[in-house]
Amino acid sequence: DAGVTQSPTHLIKTRGQHVTLRCSPISGHKSVSWYQQVLGQGPQFIFQYYEKEERGRGNFPDRFSARQFPNYSSELNVNALLLGDSALYLCASSWGVPDRGTYEQYFGPGTRLTVT
């Protein structure tokens, strides 16, 4: 079975622009989470979606938004890009219901975003 897939793999944008990152979870997984990993740091939680509903949001500004589609794939949108948004954006999928225990989250290869 295919793992978590993300597109694109690399992206270069200019300050002020908008970006959309995409994620397809492992088949059968209904929960998708997004994380931001700045160079030299651990991943930071941005959002979690389950069954198309937002189940959690990390400490990120409103410029960050996301949604989950009926096929459980997800998009992360970032508006008005800043230099500080340059990072590896990781998507993770999980089988379980978020509020009924924690299941393993399987990560995709990430999208490396560079803002110039």
Next chain:
Amino acid sequence: AQKVTQAQTEISVVEKEDVTLDCVYETRDTTYYLFWYKQPPSGELVFLIRRNSFDEQNEISGRYSWNFQKSTSSFNFTITASQVVDSAVYFCALSEGWESGANSKLTFGKGITLSVRP
């Protein structure tokens, strides 16, 4: 608030040496989950283990072993007879359980860069 501390930032060993990666966590929940992930240079996080707060048994999987001690809030990871392929960044992560709400976000430490020299 939950917090994970990985005090070691970089470790370098020679192949076949044993190495232990330390992880200390903080949480107010009684139900929580601890994880270790490996991040090779390719960037993808690879799941290694999940352990819940009620199971303090140590676990061994091949050359990997984990020591969970609630009394010291630690969840340490030992690689026995290290190999060059073990070179990567290793992250410890914590997820709080049912008491803390309706999502299962992971809180990661800053990671430990392990270099295994031939």
